[in-house]
Amino acid sequence: MRRPTVRTLLALVTLATLAPSAAAQAPAARRTEWLYVWATATDTARTVRATRAARRDTTPPRRRGVVLLTVDLRPASPTRGQVTDAILADTGGRHAHHTEHALASDGLLFANDFGTGRTHRFDLRTPGMPRLLGSFTTAGPLADPHSFVRLADDRVLATFQTRVAGGAPGGIAELRRNGTPLRWASAAAPGVDSTALLPYSLEVVPALDRVVTTSTSMTSDVGVHVQVWRLSDLALLHTLALPPAPAHAGHTPGDGETPNTGASIAHDSVHHRYPGEPRLLDDGRTVMLGTFTCGMYRLTGLDARVPRLEFVHAFPGADCAVPARVGRWWVQTVPVQRALVTLDVQDPAHPREVARLAFDGATYPHWLAADASGTRLVMDGGATPTDARLHLVTLDRGTGALAADASLPVIDLSRVSVPGLGVVRALPHGAVFGPGR
Template sequence: MKKTISCCALLLALISPRIADAAPGSSHYLFVWAMEAQHPHASVPEMTPADIPARRSGLGLGKDFLAVFDIRPGPSFGKLVAMLPVGDAAQAHHTNYAEPPNDILYANDWLGDRTYVFDLRDPVHPRLARKFGSVGAFGYPHSFVHLSNGNTLATFQYSGGFNHAAGGLVEFDPQGKVVKTASAAVAGHPDVRPYSLAVDEKHDRVVTGSADMMAAQVSHVAQVWRLSDLKLMQTMPLPPQPDWYYDTAADSSEPRLLADGKTVVVPTFNCGLFLVRNLTGDHPTLQHVYDFGYRTCEVPVAVGNFLVEAAQSGHAIVSLDMRDPEHPREVSRILLPPDEYPHWLALEPGGGRLVVTGYGALDTKVRFATIDRQTGELKLDPAVIDFTRTWPDGWQGSAMPHGAVFSNP
């Protein structure tokens, strides 16, 4: 009898992790926004519309496309289940940072000034719902956030043409109709270029970073808006920080709302981290609270009490404990191979998996990591999805992934 019980216990122990891995609530699919590229590592001009022909030729670009991969644990992991090519590629870039509750995903080709909107309600049969370019004077949208009323709020980098002047915010209804627009232009700050955003609906606020995608100028501010009418409330200078060479108070990038639902932090591309003080007051300000120690930091993700940052120049992903936002504390760090430069992070809803895309060797693959939601501990997952393959549309060779999000459970 004891032997039977021991065997049963052993069998249960062996299968329990796999049951946990495949537990209800985990994501079945990964949606990846990418572009076909025969020469993904080629050095090409890429930062103005005039460079698009040379960029397409040098990289050997084909189409932008949305790919759907099975990411359930087991033998089907990494299987391509759908591919939806759309327009000619110039620079497949950002999507929403997570799949919205209504399963409508925005994805932009930034340099091409084209945004595609995908219906993912049937995840293995994605559908192109619509596409758009500039909206009035605003062009080159960058980041997208789903609102609880079903609308989508987007940052647009420019107005009046490519890098002509500050862009602003545009709010779309669920059918794609423009319901509100607002300019980010403010006297005395000609270098404002809305980059990404954090939305605090409870307190009727939006915080936007300011950084130019083409790096033609440097910005030293972030901005606070009233969500309900998109009124620009304050343009906040980033307090300058002493540094012998790099300016950590330059080019605010990807603001994030923390788990308490009221605290917003603003990273910079030079790896500074700033806390928004008095967010709902008349005069919000920024306080420097942390230096990641690297000098190129990219897309972060908030995971409960932790902020996870892609520290590109250090080939690292870093987890900070943010329970005391004035005194962030590093709790974990993982190092990627030295030829991988992480850029994009996204979190599995309700889970602990992170998806990573980037540059260098990450130009043509998707990597995964995990985070313990209780401790913030990070672990690098050996699993990768290779984007060099024969694709269903007939493309032979490489593709370059960028925005990637897990499916809703």
């Protein structure tokens, strides 16, 4: 997720039928027993009001490093819901940001500290007992890694926002599991301002030999492009500008309130700015993506001469960040509504809302990830410097309905003991589920 725009800078399976049958509820998967949380460790003494101005990198509370926390989710465990392990990755860490959105089959996790431009690697192969393996900052001429996806051979494809030499354009790189680069490519495109090309997140489309990246800056209000690459050789094929959305698309003016003031939002045609997270749909050919200005776009014809990028939906407000796509359901964080919203995207040209789960007024939904079954989600307010809570949510794969986890709805990280730091307030950002033994 983006730092959701400079205004909020640094501080953002398949379903067989609609019937809620056992088969529709979840595929076979190893039981989720652990939650790994990438967090910024801060002082506990001071609390800052969660306004957009307060979510800047220079605002107290004082940051003391980045940590990986392990939370016990085992149903019968006496430490269920508690932090059982904490690894201090870097005392100089500034901004625990993206991790991978799901734990890869090799049990390794890439976790990004965008404030320092450093990504840390963790070994999670022993459930509940992670190890820090190392870190990296660059790939050839590229710097500031941001997002990561796994390829079929467990190699890693990553976006990089900038160049080692400084500034945009960034690019993408294929990495070994130890973080060393194998190959890379620049996002520079003929006829497009290179300073606007800062790869943010990505999705792989294996059936079409394609990669889709979004372009949104983490440090300035820049970003309106999507790029299409050939996976086999990382050749850049297309650079597409998101078309503006119709005014008040998908909602009415004032449908929601601003997080700070409660004032009504005046919506206009800005839903195309700051593209964020792309996700491949079940057909293996269509990619949907959201923007931090709360628009949704459908990308088709990825193997055609010119792919088609079209607006299909919008939510009210701003700073819509990380979604979870589970079968036909697209679950979106919508901060202005303090809610998660489920869309049915079986017809991706016409998404429709089927469910909504609202949280208290102090919650600013940002990060979202699903477990291997697709029936359990973790959400946090990764863009705020005050909300140290994780919310566990259940998803009905038959209907798309959302509910707070009845047995463990909230995990509080406001006082966590970290070796080398003592007791800290842990502000979560990336989080992934892990299986048991």
